[in-house]
Amino acid sequence: MSIRTPATAVSLAALALAALLATPAAAEEGMWTFDNFPIARANQTLGTSIDRAWLDRVRLSSVKFGGCSAGIVSGAGLVMTNNHCVATCVANLSTPAVNYAETGFAPRNREDELKCPGGTAEILTDISDVTERMQAAGAGLTGQAFTRARDAEAGRIETEACAGPDGRAVADRRCQVVTLYRGGQFKLYTYKKYSDVRLAWAPEDRAATFGGDLDNFSFPRFAIDAAFIRLYENDAPEVTPTHFVWNADRPVEGTPVFVSGSPGSTQRLLTxxxxxxxxxxxxxxxxxxxxxxxxxxxxxxxxxxxxxxxxxxxxxxxxxxxxxxxxxxxxxxxxxxxxxxxxxxxxxxxxxxxxxxxxxxxxxxxxxxxxxxxxxxxxxxxxxxxxxxxxxxxxxxxxxxxxxxxxxxxxxxxxxxxxxxxxxxxxxxxxxxxxxxxxxxxxxxxxxxxxxxxxxxxxxxxxxxxxxxxxxxxxxxxxxxxxxxxxxxxxxxxxxxxxxxxxxxxxxxxxxxxxxxxxxxxxxxxxxxxxxxxxxxxxxxxxPTDQASERLASARFAVYGDSAYPDATGTLRLTYGKIEGTDVPGQRFGAFTTFGRLWDRATGAAPFDVAPRLLAARDQIDPETVLNMAVSSDTIGGSSGSPVVNAAGEILGANFDSTVLTQRNAYGYDRAVNRSVIVTTGAVTTALRDVYDMGRLVEELGVD
Structure with a gap:
């Protein structure tokens, strides 16, 4: 991956980022691009020893799926995301007579995996700097002439980058000029694109949405909000030697974790x-x-x-x-x-x-x-x-x-x-x-x-x-x-x-x-x-907003350097934090929920009714198995489905929500209240093995 980044200005305040965000930056703050991730700072904060090679493996194992995120978890193109991220696919494949949202989708073999209509998935393969070209394109222009000149230059860059030897667009490649720092930088993101994405497993909707809207954006949570899709190419499962290693062990509070996904949009750099x-x-x-x-x-x-x-x-x-x-x-x-x-x-x-x-x-x-x-x-x-x-x-x-x-x-x-x-x-x-x-x-x-x-x-x-x-x-x-x-x-x-x-x-x-x-x-x-x-x-x-924002970004770089991170733009980012609960007014909870607490919370009446297949398997499930956990990572809408991995590159779960107090994250990170809500790999393994008879996927994941 080619990486070119402007020189960092010398500033004692750079790490504080106090003038960039709404609050002084906590150690875990930032939705970082992969070409400017603060490796040393993260290692110092978490006590880890990740390096550039680790970042590359995580990037190539991370998937953008529609408006969600996901992670590759096997060598045969198997990808984990959230159930709510495949909800449209499930709805499109269902009928009132055969409603997979009610029954779950548990195909007996790969041949029965069904294509998601219109579904696409992408893996970020390259990042390069095109700031000079983009800023030059609008120089001296105003009004719509400025925006159209910028748009035209972005189109030319994307067309050039996605063209094959014959000059035609390469079918399995997507190129996108990404605006960062609200005009301070422009990067060309190149993706490997999959247009054949098939549903490999989804639980009953009630298993993924237990508690309904009442529990939404809250913790404790009791949701198996997970699903699997598979990447296909030439009508065969894609070979994916680079992937996350499945770790279904019970998570440990305080464990450093990284969340890799495509957060949709933040407005932290707005005035x-x-x-x-x-x-x-x-x-x-x-x-x-x-x-x-x-x-x-x-x-x-x-x-x-x-x-x-x-x-x-x-x-x-x-x-x-x-x-x-x-x-x-x-x-x-x-x-x-x-x-x-x-x-x-x-x-x-x-x-x-x-x-x-x-x-x-x-x-x-x-x-x-x-x-x-x-x-x-x-x-x-x-x-x-x-x-x-x-x-x-x-x-x-x-x-x-x-x-x-x-x-x-x-x-x-x-x-x-x-x-x-x-x-x-x-x-x-x-x-x-x-x-x-x-x-x-x-x-x-x-x-x-x-x-x-x-x-x-x-x-x-x-x-x-x-x-x-x-x-x-x-x-x-x-x-x-x-x-x-x-x-x-x-x-x-x-x-x-x-x-x-x-x-x-x-x-x-x-x-x-x-x-x-x-x-x-x-x-x-x-x-x-x-x-x-x-x-x-x-x-x-x-x-006029773009032009003034570009000058504002120039001032920011001069004062604080580029050790700051840009706003989220729906493109791949890496955040980090620890597995932990919170103890602030309006949000006091521990780090974990279990299946045993799910049974206690269930009333039998919607939205606290347990999905039928899940309830039928109650006696086969260890009640101490961790179902959901909270993490102090910096996430936002679009991070749904993001793989949560440890320093060894093992996947521990998938982000599926955050707390209501975390929604201020659009405008600034607050470590005291920012918590992402994660469905654990242990819960997913339990569901596959003990509830939905998906032993073949458990075996593919390498679980004994």
Whole structure:
């Protein structure tokens, strides 16, 4: 792996990172990139002796699976992740008559492992620095010209890196330009990609979600939130000689551990003014409308058994989103927490102001970012509702309607592919088309009733938030009500058929414009309005934010050096900590839960009812077997499924949650309360061997 990192500035405060984060850095703090992991600091803190070779083995054993993380655990492409990470795959493979969420999925042999529709997995193989090219691309430009020039350069870099000898994109490779330090660095990440991912085992959903939403984001927990997928290539299991070694021994409190995964997004490098916008505008919008969508889906699920089946996975996802947002809102309204961040920012600004040469070079990026906030506050609701947010929000465009999203990809894809790759919207650049096509062509079930609920909710909430008189709302609805329009579009579309989607994609703009499909016609009709809000956001918010953030990053490097870590960006990171509980108000617990305590907690009534197969095996299970454990690692959403490994490179479990107080982790690490929740390899081994009759996997894992 090629690694090039800017020189580190000399600063006694570098390790403290006090001006970078909301609180002075604890020893375990940081979601570190693999090319800048603080090996010496980690070894000193934990008493370990890992090295660069160890890091490479961990990196090559770590897997990105959709929006989750995972780890390779055998030489035959077997990968452990969370059950909730395969929930969509399980739902897509299930029917009301054969519901694997209820029964579990326990294939007798590898031939019975089933392909996850549209599922992809990736392993990070290379990191290289492209900062100079990316920063040069936007030099001297402003507004949308700046963002488009950057996007175009990223597309060129990705296309070059993913091209084979014949100039065509290599099918099993994905290349991504990753922004780090909010523009301070740009790295090219190259991945080995697997488009054939098969479900190898999943427990009953109730075994993985015991306690339901009441226990979510809490500890103690009693969940076997684990599952296995397998990587296939050329219709055969992939050979993976580099993998984690399975260790099913009882974990020991105080053991140093490392968590390798792809945390989704943090906002620790935002200024206080930027966070005020998140607190006052972004989170309230996201929380209010997500709670209403959740309510509509719960009502929908109560109407019939079929509705309950098709709404189960979406409801769980919304509950997670809502609780995560609630924890973050509590952080941003915590005066103590925010005052510590404010003090840190003031210290940073003072250090920068004391260096006249630095000030002359970067100016005052804090004031520049402050000036953007009134515009961001004005534009965010429309941008979130019509385009799907900014990376710091969670509002789903069209309520997450799959039919709408397919139609948008087809319409915009056809329009954008008429242009040279460098001039397109970045998601339609040549280097990204293969992944988009795979998603479009995958055979996934859709449910018209659910699609209509999603679209109806979106149309009604957009009208409510933007108001009836907004011209964009008039364009969205015309003379129809949200109920009428959503019903007509969903009933008339044929996009549920992957053959139809393929034909439209391959037919290009002519086929799309000639289509009579009402969902396609609708997306064609609203492009002016939706593209306009995107353009406005890029010109007035994204571009000045990116430019000021780049100067802020330059100041940060000058004051603190690059011993700091960047915000999480959905790319592979390594964190570390110890197995331990906490003893703070509102969060006092030990490090472990056991099967014996699960039986004690069970009431027989949902959500504290034990899964039938698990309950039937009660007498075969040692009640002292550790089920879940808490770890003081630095994680966030997206870390789900992350392998938890010891200094020997042995896997001890998989991260599946964190506590509600940990949700402030988006804005700053607090060692006193930050705890990741882990399902142990011992619990998984017990489930495989004693509950689900999966002895063949136990043998593959090397367990005696």
């Amino acid at each position: 206080q003014d930027q966070l005020a916008t998140v607190r006052d505008v972004v989170l309230p919008l996201d929380q209010l409308i997500a709670s209403e969508l959740r309510g509509r889906l719960i009502r929908f699920s109560q109407e019939s058994e079929d509705n309950a089946f098709i709404a189960m996975d979406p409801i769980v996802g919304l509950e997670n989103t809502y609780k995560r947002g609630l924890g973050r809102m509590r952080a941003l309204t915590d005066a103590d927490f925010m005052n510590r961040r404010a003090d840190a920012e003031a210290e940073f600004r003072a250090h920068a102001a004391a260096d006249a040469a630095l000030t002359g070079r970067v100016g005052d990026p804090w004031s520049a970012l402050s000036a953007v906030q009134p515009i961001a506050r004005e534009l965010y609701p429309a941008f979130a509702l019509l385009e799907g947010g900014t990376g710091i929000g969670t509002t789903p465009v069209a309520g997450g309607s799959q039919l709408f999203l397919w139609a948008r990809a087809l319409v915009r894809g056809a329009q954008e592919r008429q242009k040279p790759s460098a001039e397109r919207l970045p998601e339609f650049g040549d280097a990204r088309l293969a992944a988009l096509q795979a998603s479009l062509f995958a055979a996934r079930p859709t449910y018209p009733a659910l699609e209509q609920v999603r679209m109806e909710w979106w149309l009604s909430k957009t009208r409510e938030w933007l108001t009836v008189d907004d011209p964009r709302v008039r364009a969205l609805l015309g003379q129809e009500s949200p109920e009428q329009l959503s019903a007509r579009l969903v009933a008339g579309t044929t996009l549920a058929d992957p053959a139809v989607r393929r034909t439209l994609w391959e037919g290009g703009l002519a086929a799309v414009e000639a289509s009579e499909d009402p969902m396609i016609r609708y997306l064609l009709s609203i492009q002016d309005e939706t593209r306009a809000i995107r353009s406005d956001w890029e010109t007035r918010v994204q571009a």
